[in-house]
């Protein structure tokens with residue numbers, strides 16, 4: 331039985347009437363640019379995330395870019411980013427006129443730690459972009475402490491982590507509520523996915539929110555008057571309507587992802603030594619945008635799963651410090667060993683909410699078969 335890595339048609343089938351009605355209502359009013367559908371979604375998602383300001387924009391990439399631009403850093407200021415993440419994290423830093431400095435990751439969580447950030451700091455460091463990779467938050471308590479100590483701004487790349495939480499000082503805190511700003515993506519494969527591109531910036535800082543709201547409409551509050559050079563990066567009203575219709579389902583979908591992850595954890599435990607299941611750190615709620623294992627003979631396993639129609643992918647095959655476009659920054663293989671090792675060992679498996687019991691049994695069974703335990 332083939333199992334796709336993601337099945338968006340299956341999701342649409344479960345909520346088709348709600349989505350179609352939401353789209354039709356925007357079409358009826360012809361209010362496509364910002365307007366009521368976007369305002370409504372911003373209010374709803376801001377409440378869900380637990381943050382004062384939620385500002386829609388065109389993509390997760392733009393959410394990072396606008397956040398960084400709004401922080402008023404100087405050209406060439408250094409921003410620490412993980413080497414093991416989706417490209418946009420570092421690309422946005424570069425496009426904001428800043429200099430990405432790559433830090434290594436914790437091999438267990440795949441995230442930055444205060445220690446790996448500290449190793450990347452110089453006199454020119456002004457900010458950190460912390461990624462909550464695969465749906466699990468980085469240890470924000472220790473990173474925020476370091477940022478405070480060194481006077482650094484913090485942007486959370488929460489593109490994969492909507493709804494993820496972490497216990498800090500006895501309180502559960504959500505991804506995107508702890509840094510100066512949080513960046514979210516509604517790319518269709520994210521846990522809350524639109525019918526195209528979309529993004530969101532969160533912040534509890536009123537002044538920062540004001541600057542971000544201006545930046546997304548060419549840098550002015552009043553039409554044709556520009557206090558700063560912004561861009562056109564709005565959340566499309568049709569996307570906002572889809573996302574408002576989907577948002578009430580997100581907690582249920584997240585629970586389904588977590589249940590699939592627990593199932594795989596149980597089945598794959600017998601392969602210890604050959605397969606390492608994702609580490610879920612204590613005091614954190616992982617939302618499993620990806621269920622990412624480390625596998626012995628990873629490339630062979632990938633070919634085996636491909637041959638049997640089991641969806642899988644390598645997120646990410648080449649760490650960012652080794653990308654051709656950053657060759658000028660002078661990094662070498664060996665500089666960030668945990669990121670380099672991860673890129674050679676990781677494999678993500680189907681974990682989307684609509685996965686059936688038979689499908690996840692098939693995925694686990696093929697992995698067992700490959701390692702010869704069945």
Ligand SMILES: *Cc1c(COP(=O)(O)O)cnc(C)c1O
Nearest residue numbers: 389390391416418489490515517
């Ligand atoms: C998806 C993603 C982004 C970018 O989001 P887009 O909406 O595709 O621009 C940024 N960072 C991470 C970690 C992502 O997974």
